[in-house]
Amino acid sequence: MSDIKPIYKDVDSVVIRFAGDSGDGMQLTGTQFSSTSAVLGNDISTFPDYPSEIRAPAGTLAGVSGFQVNFASKDVLTPGDAPQVLVAMNPAALKAALPDLVSGGTIIVNTDSFTASNLKKAGYTSNPLEDGSLDGYTVHRVPLTSMNREALKDIEGLTNKEIDRCQNFFALGLTFWIYDRRLDTSIKWIEQKFAKKPQIVAANKTALHAGYHFGENTEAFQVRYRIKRAHLEAGTYRRITGNEATALGLLTAAQKAGKTLFYGTYPITPASDILHFLSTYKNFDVRTFQAEDEIAGIGSTIGAAFGGAMAVTGTSGPGLALKTEAANLALMLELPIVIVNVQRGGPSTGMPTKTEQSDLLQAMYGRNGESPIPIIAAQSSADCYDAAIEACRIALRIMSPVIMLSDGYLGNGAEPWRIPDVDSIPPIKVTHPTEPNGENGKFLPYKRDPETMARPWAIPGTPGLEHRLGGLGKQPETGNVSYDPNDNQQMINERAEKVARLANWLPEQEVYGQEKGDLLVISWGSTFGATRSAVQAAIADGTHVSHAHVRYINPFPRNLGEIIGNFKRILVPEMNMGQLVVLLRAHYGTHEFIQMNKVTGRPFTIKEIREKIDSLLAQG
Amino acid sequence: MTELKLTRKDFVSDQMVRWCPGCGDYAILAQMQRILPELGIPKEDVVFISGIGCSSRFPYYMDTYGIHSIHGRAPTLASGLKLTNPNLQVWVITGDGDGLSIGGNHLIHTLRRNIDLNIILFNNRIYGLTKGQYSPTSLPGTKSKSSPMGSIDPAFNPIAVAIGSGATFIARTAATDVKHMAEIFRRAAAHKGTSFIEVYQNCIIFNDGTWSFATDPKTKHDHIIYLEDGKPLIFGKNKDKGIRLNGITPEIVSLDEVDESELLVHQESIENGSLAYFLSQMHH
Structure with missing residues (x-):
């Protein structure tokens, strides 16, 4: 010694x-x-x-x-x-x-x-x-x-x-x-x-x-x-990556819904770890299926959802592109599935191990026809757990595919995670009809819930509710094939309304900092950490700036427009060339949105965002 | 347990069947509706999943659970469903374009995995729903809308594809041979693992007569052999011809000249696919 x-x-x-x-x-x-x-x-x-x-x-x-x-x-x-x-x-x-x-x-x-x-x-x-x-x-x-x-x-x-x-x-x-x-x-x-x-x-x-x-x-x-202990909320902590948190979130949601978790997927960087983790949880009634390709991954997921499972597929950008047609089938069949997209650098094969947020518009619009799908974005590695549960909750509530956006930075990055008390997580209510809902003992597979507009989820094995679903245009309520112009218009209206109504049920947008002012920073997804840190530091230095981190991208929170209206200028940092900003302009076009874009495969630094905030405020 | 008393009518949906008059699909539908009540399975446990194409309208006409999915992908939905609820009897309805072209990858991997599904491939050697383009089973030289001077692609042999994929139940039948077809459906339903059935089905509009060698009463006896386990391969209107192996090449012999004991005997349960592959390569 x-x-x-x-x-x-x-x-x-x-x-x-x-x-x-x-x-x-x-x-x-x-x-x-x-x-x-x-x-x-x-x-x-x-x-x-x-x-x-x-x-x-x-x-x-x-x-x-x-x-x-x-x-x-x-x-x-x-x-x-x-x-x-x-x-x-x-x-x-x-x-x-x-x-x-x-x-x-x-x-x-x-x-x-x-x-x-x-x-x-x-x-x-x-x-x-x-x-x-x-x-x-x-x-x-x-x-x-x-x-x-x-x-x-x-x-x-x-x-x-x-x-x-x-x-x-x-x-x-x-x-x-x-x-x-x-x-x-x-x-x-x-x-x-x-x-x-x-x-x-x-x-x-x-x-x-x-x-x-x-x-x-x-x-x-x-x-x-x-380096002393951090003052973390009391509890038991573990280190967790975003992909692990996603896997555990999906598992928790399935348990809370009393469902088998089916995960049908194809290996792709940086999403494969979700499959790796879930494949070790057979004891929680998890069934993983490594399919022959991306399409089979989502196809098997739709089949599993028809059978009554909490069905999920995971992928990254190029895989989401391949799943497009089947995602629309899930939308037409109105079956609940979750599509996890751990985004990576694109386009094409791009930079598989580097991070980006450039699949937002693909998630939003990358399908044929009128096809609104709810989108939720995780903000940190540990938050992938909550985002995954919420994605399942939304899918099961309205009988729809839901896209959860994560990215390579969240998926591979790690942070401490307080293991939640599972009893404190509310159950997810799922009902499967056992009796016909129409006249003369007929079952109407597209007769909607008046509040959520969800159709009934009758599963094979239920006597008397035999029905056929398909991707063709259909008649309201019966779901029978129909090319009637009014039928098609009505069904498209209903599917859009079903997603739009979620905004009444989802939480309102919160603002960090003052409720009104000159500058609001709006971020989404994994830019949360750098953006919040930059805004925190700026506020600590006496600067007037606020931050709204948008978690629900489709539909937007019901009060987002009101919040935007309270600020003169809006800064939107994104790891893409300006995708959220396209949606913001489409919804709240009269405001001044300032883009801050980066596609280097690396996350924003706090310093970059802070400097942008300071320079905007210096312009006055 | 109470005995199930289902009839053909229980499996007929309220939807109008919209195939062309004279389409081979009608016979397949009718036989399926005929055999299902015999199987003793509650109809709520039966599911039909199809892709896209004329044949894929099939689920709409069955009063069971069903999905008319997207082009080529039916085996993927069927796999996910069966893994979720193994109690269901899941049928996949596909065609030569749906199953062997756009969905070829899913077909081979589904057969390889051997999940307990029943796949029926309606082979009419043409794209019907898109109005008559040559398909992966069209013979070279097929004149069609997209090959006015004759197609140049060699054709897939669906049975050989299934053998190559390691399928554990492979059969071929013809939509015109309803008794045989019904029996094959029963056998497929009873098989544990993926069953693959190719059905010769005539498209009366775009490819009429493509299977006449095997369906025309005048010629069919010289061109088809009913394979039965443990029985020699004998055919012909008068049952006077047979198949003998000459080295490793099958040859046609006359029973007037050759004793029945020299003929090739069909064996369903041979583990390796060699005999099955021989048989798959025989053509008229």
Whole structure:
């Protein structure tokens, strides 16, 4: 043991980024760091950022995989604009991440990887560790590969490759020491994950401890940082990603409705994790069906809904395009299904692992004919849980497909989530008729509920209610095929009215900040965190600005127009080229809407939005 | 349990049947309505799901639960429904365009998964509802609205497609052969797993006579063989011809010259598809 006494410094928050090759285990390292921080009671927000290639050429910029964690003793809504600490496993990682690092930030670098060949692959003409280009930063030079090899040399039965694969745990151990984190959560994880491979357990644990002790015994790291527990509402917390939260939300909704959860889907980045999570919950009557394609995913979902299940399909933008025709079939059959779209960079295949909000208009209008579908957008990773429950609730209430919009940033990002008391979640009332609703014992499948306008959900197996549904134009009430002009007009009117009436039932729009003023920021979806943080900071600085985060996009909240009318100008930041703003202009056209658009595959920073707010207010 | 006393009429819906007069679909509908009451299944547990095309209007005419879905996708809805409620008897009604062209992917994967569904493919070798374009089962050279000089695409063999997909029940019948068709429907209903039935069905408007070799009483006996488990392959009006294997090639022999014991014997339960594939490749 060293007799050096470390100095503790208390800080409110730290943003750290782990960066390395896509095979270096950076996602795992970041996830472990987040889990431990969540267990310690910090608020966290994470941003995994990785290439779509599974193993891009080693050492190149294309192959850099990063994981950013913001952990704090206060409430955080984003993974942080810029990391203060960068852990760079190779020259490419340093090169890719350095422009994001705060000036004067800390760099922990694996010097062993700074070979001539790796420097060349990263496009460096001179070694940044020697040419003075890092002079403005605090650089910790750690021969991580060799120290890790030395630490693991006595463990028998390991190949060199296996030894080197543990170096991410060495790096993790070092950061655990610097930020005063416990090792037990990660040790438990290692023991469970590799239970069948004792030598791998030993190797990873040894690497983790070696990194930790290296920090303890090295003068360079004698300042340790402490981040106190965040003041979170009392309860039991876990770290949760948006995709996990979506899966659990769907599961909860199905349980609350007393339904089987059917999830019919096709693998697609970044939505596949929902399938992965749900496929482990057979014990809650979850039936997952990996279909042959996107269309079969939604087709099976419609069949399951006809059979009486809480039926859901999940996808991302290109998959939503493929599901279009079937979504309209669900709309015509008036069967309740939920379509989860975890949006990604488009168009076409676009940037599968990067985030965007550019499917809003596709969700709204991307179908043939008059086809209104309710849309709800989740605002944070944990909020995906509530949004998923609400999407199911809406679908079951009005017998309609519902689109829930998430995105890659929410789906892959994580934050602490207070495990709800399930008894406090209201049940979802679902009724299936057992008696005919028409004269002479006839069943009328399209005879609507006078309030919700939902048609009755009679399911196969119910005697006396046999009926046929189809995608052809139909007669009101009977649902019989009809090309009568009045019938078609009436049915289209009714389906539109059914969605529009939801606004009477859904909550009103809330405003953060003053109810009236010069500037209102309207955001939707995953831009919530950066927008709310920017507005909070601006208000704290005495600026007059307000924020309305729109959760229900179709229909819009009934009081949204009134709120907009109370402000002179409306700023609309979106990770697309202006899609919500199209809808706002269509509904509330007389106002001045100012677009703020970005399609770089990366979320907004707080700073970007704050600067825009300040510049607008400076114009007066 | 009380005995179910259903009749044909219980399965007839109140909708007017709107196929062309003389369409082969009428006979298929009639046989289905005839055999369902015999199966002892409550009609509320029977579901018909179709895609798009003339054949896909079928569910509207059955007084059971049903969905007339979208083009080619009926097997996907049927799969989701059956997985949700395995107690239902689910029939998929499709055609050569619906099942083998736009829905080809769903058909092969559904057969591969072997979920307990019954798929009936009405094969008339033409697109009828869109008024007469050549289909994936049209023979090369078919003159149609979209191939005025004769089509150049080779045709799919639906039975071979089903074998290649690992189907566990495969049968072919003709809409004109109502007794045989009814028996095949009964057998399909009894089979646990996906059943695949190809029905030779005549489109009187756009492709009249396409199956006459197999349906015309004058010629059919020389062109069709009724396959029965454990029985030799014998055919002909006078039952005087048979099929013998010459090496691995089937050949027609006269029973005047060859003893019945030398003939190929049909075996339904052979695990590998080799015999079935032989049979699928035989043509008139």
